[in-house]
Amino acid sequence: MRALGALGALTVAAVGAAAPAGAAPASGPRDHQHTLRVATFNASLNRSQPGELVADLASGADRQARAVAAIIRTTAPDVVLLNEFDHDDAGEAVDLFRQRYLAAGAAAGGASAIDYPYAYAAPVNTGVPSGRDLDHDGTVGGPDDAWGFGTFPGQYGMVVLSRYPIATDAVRTFQHFRWQDMPGALLPDDPATPEPADWYAPEVLAQLPLSSKSHWDVPIEVGATTVHVLAAHPTPPTFDGAEDRNGRRNHDEIRFWADYVAGGRAGEYIYDDAGRPGGLAGGERFVVVGDYNADPRDGDSTAGAIDQLLDSPRLRDPEPTSRGAVEAAATQRDANLAHRGDAALDTADFTDNPGPGNLRVDYVLPSRNLPVRDAGVYWPMADEPGSELTGQHPFPSSDHRLVWADLRVPGLH
Structure with a gap:
């Protein structure tokens, strides 16, 4: 586990700056002195080989990273979770991105530089070899047999x-919490055998983590108030078979946070990587953030998966929207025509034919004791400034959109 602390060398700070003139607005008027802007962004800054992201970022001129940074600089969140950002133990990629893309250099639309002096990163399960045939294809090795899908740790x-x-x-990190230790876990069943929930052998379940990446409880000290950022990135509920091993894991990865914040006995079974038991x-005060790969009405996730959070009495749903998402669903059509959910809530531009179409999968869900002042999705319409940063496939930045919420934090001045 490695936490990245303050970077004294970073001196350019313009976090409170408004979006540049002519840019697609990040929100309505914002009271910077009294709100905390929390965001999540699956930035797709993943590469095919270890060390490749560090090499790409080193020049300060990587086009995708510049587009991702311009979106962050335009929306100017105070706290942001980046999913799909390759981890390296030395923290080089994080430092390069902060220094050469966020806190320095020009950005599209003239967005002001932004300083994030604090960062947290830690190992994840993706690409960590299990030594087992987890996908039952008769061979051992490769991304499907890692503890979380990936070609390298x-x-x-x-x-x-x-x-x-x-x-x-x-x-608190929960990288190694075992799936079988969740009471009532939706462990997958091998349909070719009569035994229940037996897709994974007992010796596999003795090691198999629940988290496909990890779950983190990251406390942020906002003035005199602590806000717990609950970060995760559950596995996509697809790319499996009749056993639905990914759909079931996605469901339970989401359930983990619902139990963690529920209070009482719901989270008593939980233990962190240091052995400390219990939930929050x-x-x-907390905010659940991340790409949860689950839409409440459409897509392939297990029924009710994301509703475990959306319906929790401990959380509120800001229901952030964008006009760009509505436009994209209308123009791309195909799978989007059959959707039951409101296209304005979509946060990801997925393949439409074949594919699930555009979905709501990225969330910023604050606790009930953090009032929401504003919320939105950075998805400009095609004729608006900023659309060059989102675009259509092949995307300049990511197939996901940054999602943010402005929260009222007691004592924040």
Whole structure:
């Protein structure tokens, strides 16, 4: 586990700057003195080989990274989770991205530079070899037999960037929590055998983690208030078979946070990587963030998967929207025509034929004791400034869109 602390060398800071004139607006008027903007962004900054992201970022001129950075600089979140950001133990990629793309250099539309002096990154399960035939294809090895799908350890990792101090000594990680230790876990069943929930042998279940990447509780010190950033990136509920091993894992990865924040006995079974038991203490302020690969009405996720969070009495759903998502669904048509959900809530531009179409899969869900002042999805319409950063396939930045919410934090001045 490695926490990335303050970077004293970074001196350019314009976090409170408004979006540049002519840019697609990130939100309505924002009270910078009294709100905390929290965002999540699956930035697709993943590469096919270890060390490749570091090499790409080193020049300061990587086109995709510049587009991702321009979106972050335009929306100017105070805290942002980046999914699909390859992890390296030395933290080089995180430092390069902060220094050469966010805090320095020109950005599209003239978006002001932004300083994130605090960051948190840690190992994930993606690409970590299991030594087992997890997908039952008769061979051992490759991304489908890793503890989380990936071709090398750290691929599709995560990082939290923050303007505010991170209480690194209080971070809890759940990378190694075992799936079978969740009461009532939806463990997959091999349909070719009469035994229930037997897709994975007992010796596999003795090691198999619930998290395909990891689950992190990252406390952020916002003035006199601690806000727990609950970050994760559950596996896509597809790319499997009748056993639905990925759909079931996605469901339970989402359930983990619902139990963690529920209070009472719901989270008693939970233990972190340091062996500390239990969920989040009652009355704490928190925000669940990440790409959860589950839409409440459309797509292939297990029924009710994301509703475990959306319907939780401990959370509120800001229901962020964008006009660009509505336009994209209308012009791309195909799978989008059959969707039941509101296209304005979509956060990802997925393949339409074949494919699930555009879905809502990225979330910023604050606790009930953090009032929402505003929320949105950075998805400009095709004729608006900023659309050159989102675009259509092949995407300049990512097939996901940055999602943000402005939260009222007590004592923030």
